[in-house]
Amino acid sequence: MNDPFMVRQAEALAERLSAEGGGDSNSADESYIRRAYLLIYSRPAAEGEVGLGLEFLRRGDDIKARRRQYAQVLLAANEMVYVD
Amino acid sequence: MTDQLPSMSRRDLLRQAGMGFGLLGLAGTLQAAGRLSYVPRTHFASRAKRVIFLFMNGGPSHVDTFDPKPSLQKHAGEKPTGKLFRAAQAGFAPSPFKFEPHGQSGVVLSELFPNLALCADDLCVIRSMHTDVPNHEPGLIMMHSGVQQPVRPSLGSWLSYGLGNENENLPSFVVLAPRRPVVGPQLWSSSFLPGAHQGMAVDTMDMRVEKMVADLRHPTLDRAGQKQQFELLEALDRLHLESRTRDAGLESQIRALEQAFAMQTEAAEAFDISREPERVRLMYGDTNFGRSCLLARRLAERGVRYVQVYYLSKDDNQPWDTHADNDNRHRKLCADSDRATAALLCDLKRRGLLDDTLVIWSGEFGRTPYEQPAKNGKPGRDHHHTGFSTLLAGGGVKGGLTYGATDEFGMNAVENRVHVHDLHATILYLLGLDHEKLTYRYSGRDFRLTDVHGKVVRDIVQKL
Numbered sequence: 001m002n003d004p005f006m007v008r009q010a011e012a013l014a015e016r017l018s019a020e021g022g023g024d025s026n027s028a029d030e031s032y033i034r035r036a037y038l039l040i041y042s043r044p045a046a047e048g049e050v051g052l053g054l055e056f057l058r059r060g061d062d063i064k065a066r067r068r069q070y071a072q073v074l075l076a077a078n079e080m081v082y083v084d
Numbered sequence: 085m086t087d088q089l090p091s092m093s094r095r096d097l098l099r100q101a102g103m104g105f106g107l108l109g110l111a112g113t114l115q116a117a118g119r120l121s122y123v124p125r126t127h128f129a130s131r132a133k134r135v136i137f138l139f140m141n142g143g144p145s146h147v148d149t150f151d152p153k154p155s156l157q158k159h160a161g162e163k164p165t166g167k168l169f170r171a172a173q174a175g176f177a178p179s180p181f182k183f184e185p186h187g188q189s190g191v192v193l194s195e196l197f198p199n200l201a202l203c204a205d206d207l208c209v210i211r212s213m214h215t216d217v218p219n220h221e222p223g224l225i226m227m228h229s230g231v232q233q234p235v236r237p238s239l240g241s242w243l244s245y246g247l248g249n250e251n252e253n254l255p256s257f258v259v260l261a262p263r264r265p266v267v268g269p270q271l272w273s274s275s276f277l278p279g280a281h282q283g284m285a286v287d288t289m290d291m292r293v294e295k296m297v298a299d300l301r302h303p304t305l306d307r308a309g310q311k312q313q314f315e316l317l318e319a320l321d322r323l324h325l326e327s328r329t330r331d332a333g334l335e336s337q338i339r340a341l342e343q344a345f346a347m348q349t350e351a352a353e354a355f356d357i358s359r360e361p362e363r364v365r366l367m368y369g370d371t372n373f374g375r376s377c378l379l380a381r382r383l384a385e386r387g388v389r390y391v392q393v394y395y396l397s398k399d400d401n402q403p404w405d406t407h408a409d410n411d412n413r414h415r416k417l418c419a420d421s422d423r424a425t426a427a428l429l430c431d432l433k434r435r436g437l438l439d440d441t442l443v444i445w446s447g448e449f450g451r452t453p454y455e456q457p458a459k460n461g462k463p464g465r466d467h468h469h470t471g472f473s474t475l476l477a478g479g480g481v482k483g484g485l486t487y488g489a490t491d492e493f494g495m496n497a498v499e500n501r502v503h504v505h506d507l508h509a510t511i512l513y514l515l516g517l518d519h520e521k522l523t524y525r526y527s528g529r530d531f532r533l534t535d536v537h538g539k540v541v542r543d544i545v546q547k548l
Contacts, residue, residue, distance in 0.1 A: 001313075001341070002299035048323060056316045060309075069305065073317045076341075078334050079324050 001076045010072035013040075014064070017071065024064060029057045032067065040074050126247070129548055130516025131480020132442040133250065135243065136380045136391045138425060139227075140417075141265050142220070142405030143472070145179075145451035145465050147494045148414050149194050150473040151211045152183035155492045156453055164454050164495060169218045170466040176493060177455035177463065180411050189484025196418035199426030205484040206429055206438065208476040208544050212488025212497035215449055215504045218467035220266050220402060223448035226504050228271045230533045237281070237524070239508060240390035241274040242533045244281040245524070246517050250387030253350035255343060258383055259283040260376045261394035266402050272392060276526040279336030280343070283392060286355075288376050293356045300352050307348075314345050354386050355379065367427045372397070374424040381431055384441050395421060404447055408458035410465045421445075429477055442479025442514055447472070453494040471497040474507065480514045480546050487544050502541055509538035514545065 013036075021035035022028035033053040037045035045053070053070060060066045074080065147153050161175040181194040187204030200207065215226050222232040229236040237245070240257040249256035259272045264285075272283025286296045294300065302310050321338050328334060357365065357378050368374035373395050380391040395417075397403040406413045425445055432438040450472025451465035458464055471490035477483065488500035502510075509519040512533065519538050523530035532538075 001317075001344075002302045004299075004303050007303050046323075049320065052316060052319055052323075056312065059312060069309070069313050070316070073313055073320065076317060077324065078321045078337050081337060082331070082334060084328070 001072065006072060006075065007068075010075055011068050013075065014068040014071040018064075018067060024067065026058065026063065029054055032057070033070075036071065036074055041079055126516030127518035127521055128513065128516045130514070131440065131546060131548065132478070132514040133440040134384050134387070134389050134391075135240075135442045135444065135479070135511065135515070136377075136384055136393065136428070137239075137444045137446075138377070138393050138395065138421075138428075139265070140395045140404045140421065140445065140447040141224075142400075142402030143223070143447040143449045143451055143467060144404045144417075145406065145410060145414060146211070146468075146471065146473040146490070147451075147453050148179045148181055148410070149196060149418065150192075150209045150475065151471075151490060151494050152192060152194070153179070153453060153490075153492070153494045156494070159493070164493065166495070169469065170452060170456075172452075172454050174455035174457050174463065176453055177410075177465065181414075187484060191484055191486055194418075196414060197422040197426075199422045200429075203426055203429045203433075203477070206433070206477045207483060208481045208485045208487060210474045210476065210487050210502050210507075210541075210544070211471075211490055212499060212501045213446070213450075213472045213474045213504070213507070214497045214501060215469045215472075218449060218469040220405070220448060220467070223467075223469065224265070224267045224271060227446070227448050229273075229275075230505060230508050230535060230537075234270045235273050235275045236531070237275040237277045237533070238272050238283065239511065239533065240272060240283050240392055241277050241281040242512070242522060243390050243515060243517075245274075245277045246512075246522050247389055247515060249389055251350070253346045254354055254383065254386055254388050255284040255347070256389040257281060257283040257392075258388050258390070259285045259392045259394070260288050260379060261285070262289040262372050262376075262396050262398065263287060264401065265394045265396055276531070277524055278339075279333065280339045283390075288372060288379070291357060291372075291375050291379070293352055296355055297347070297351050300348055310345070310348075314341070317341065350386070354382055357382065364431070367431070369420060369423045369427070371420050371424070373420055374427070377424040377428040378431075381428055381437075384432070385435065385437060405467075406451065407456055407464040407466065408460075409462040410451070410456075412462065413464075425475075432478060438478040440479060442481065442511065443477045444511070445475035445477075450494075468495075471495060474502075476544070482544050482546050485544060487541070500541075500543070503537065505534045505537035506539050506541055509534050510541045510544065513540040 017036050018024040021032040033050050034045050057066045156176045157178040159176050160178050163172050163175045183192050183194050185192050186201040189205050191204040226232050228238045244256035274282040325334050368378045376393045380393050383391050449469040452468045455463045456466040491498045512519045519534045
């Protein structure tokens, strides 16, 4: 997860998700999360996952940074690393 | 409210799209490995807590190192008789090296080991080792996993599985080698044991910490920020795992990330040999093997259960394979190996660690007591598996002991024979494990490191 390549990919992904998910304000957090699941895993997010995501995104002040970190987690998760 | 679309897993999609082929390789990734369910406990009182195995890749010549054979001089040039596994193109070749007894115990070593000679009373030389095949690959796999057929769990993985780790911030099994030895990762595979017991392979070609252990630091996040990120990742992975309990690889990956996160706190310090005083670094020698032995001590000291150090050189992944120019090459190899090995033993002893750290020095087999003519230049010695020497020290092994013997010419182990299985059984015993009870159920049966073989060599074990 510390590889600079992963960090750069997460940044690019976060920008795209914000652009496609209604901007980068907290009011758009939920659509950011749902868009992320559709784009990365090709499935809608479950409610529990949305909850965990919202909690994470709102724990810090720097929305853009939180979103980058969140995108990186989704890229490093087992659902991404392993094919079902 | 989001409409839940009828879902199709990526596996189903791939299969239905006629691309199932790509999934075959994936099965290997996902197979075996599972939850850490084994509660570490020993079967006996343990004498050793950890192991450092110094592997002399290619197979050192026993008659030039630890097993003097004066008869080779008397019968020099005579072709050996009896069953030969490697055709004799030339006759017996005496060792040019002098042998002398050392220490109070009188353990006999060749002059190639002036430093180890000073540790003679800590050494246990087994002169009666034997293995099944005189070829590198099966010999290596046998010495590592107790079976010639790949891939079975390696000794380090079994110990990690049986005993766990003493330090949760470091892996229990670390492999140190400049690039890779012959055979490679199979030698430290956990095979069907849970993936957490696989050896962490560290390329020691460049021993700066950031080169050996990549990406120890996150480029932007601090520890607290990373902890939050890691907790989210783990929560999501656990949700994901809930509906996929049969995929042991998923659990292994979660464990691997936990391990990586934990390592960030301690690995930078543990792997950094530049923190050692110069005199200590000089004592080990400024060579790859010397530095690796020093790193092995740092890791053992911090509770890593099993450290495997491979003796490779820059352009040779089995330098002890001296088919040509045996004598000069042994002179050079032994000088380096002797210094580093002796330094390791002294250093462990000085720190009070030798008593419960078992150090093993061995190759996959020995070399023929008879000559192998070289196409150009000086002759060498061929592979030889029916008699060779292995060195043990510390970890509850009797010091100052020479155990077993080969025949007059060093051809076959004849007295107190010790097969690789017996060595494995003894190593487990020293660590408090019964090789017949340390099992793992896989593919319908209970597997052991020693399969259906192995006898503990109690004669070399110190009484408690």
